[in-house]
Amino acid sequence: MKLLLIATDARLVVTVRSWMGMNGTTVEWLVLGTQAERTLHESRYDSVVLDSNLPDVSTTEVLRRIRHAGHHLPLVIVADSDDTQERIRLLDLGADDYVVKPVRVAELAARLRALLRRCSTGYAAENELRHGDLRVATQSRTVSKDGSRVLLTEKEYSLLEALVRNKGLVVSRQRLEEIMNGKFCELSSNPLEVHVHHLRRKLGAHLISTVRGVGYMLGQVA
Numbered sequence: 001m002k003l004l005l006i007a008t009d010a011r012l013v014v015t016v017r018s019w020m021g022m023n024g025t026t027v028e029w030l031v032l033g034t035q036a037e038r039t040l041h042e043s044r045y046d047s048v049v050l051d052s053n054l055p056d057v058s059t060t061e062v063l064r065r066i067r068h069a070g071h072h073l074p075l076v077i078v079a080d081s082d083d084t085q086e087r088i089r090l091l092d093l094g095a096d097d098y099v100v101k102p103v104r105v106a107e108l109a110a111r112l113r114a115l116l117r118r119c120s121t122g123y124a125a126e127n128e129l130r131h132g133d134l135r136v137a138t139q140s141r142t143v144s145k146d147g148s149r150v151l152l153t154e155k156e157y158s159l160l161e162a163l164v165r166n167k168g169l170v171v172s173r174q175r176l177e178e179i180m181n182g183k184f185c186e187l188s189s190n191p192l193e194v195h196v197h198h199l200r201r202k203l204g205a206h207l208i209s210t211v212r213g214v215g216y217m218l219g220q221v222a
Contacts, residue, residue: 001024002043004048005048006062047075047116070129074112131167155180159196166218196216206219
């Protein structure tokens with residue numbers, strides 16, 4: 001499992017990273033909530049743990065941005081106190097679970113595993129992006145067209161997902177290059193145009209439109 005931990009509580013960070021790391025979970029750590037949406041675009045995670053005390057933005061705003069961007073992966077809030085009204089509010093806003101400090105990491109891990117099992121069965125449709133006959137499964141990072149699987153490289157997939165998530169909008173060259181060469185990826189040896197060309201060849205020449213001097217956007221569905 002790959003976990004994104006967004007927290008400033010040093011004790012929480014050390015405990016989660018050491019215990020879960022020993023049990024086979026890769027834990028990536030962010031301090032700033034404003035970095036969450038971009039980080040989730042750049043790399044695939046299985047779940048998120050969000051501390052209720054962040055220095056730059058409220059828990060509510062981070063949660064809203066993550067869900068608004070279309071990320072439906074399991075998300076657990078870690079709070080300082082068991083405020084029933086706050087628990088209800090955050091669950092209604094899209095959190096999947098809510099635990100109170102001091103955190104029992106074994107229990108937190110079990111809750112995350114339970115949420116992942118639920119995602120793999122009941123929530124599969126929420127993790128699929130669509131554009132015409134194109135289907136992008138964000139959990140498995142697979143793509144199909146007309147019901148047939150299309151094999152993409154990691155960078156091709158990242159570019160396609162970014163465009164589908166922003167359909168109807170122009171995505172700048174700089175943003176696409178940041179996604180393609182994100183901090184969790186190796187630098188690409190090919191320019192952006194080469195990867196766009198490969199996507200057009202595999203998925204259709206009219207799938208991606210070039211907006212000269214700006215970037216790219218998805219073409220209209222026929």
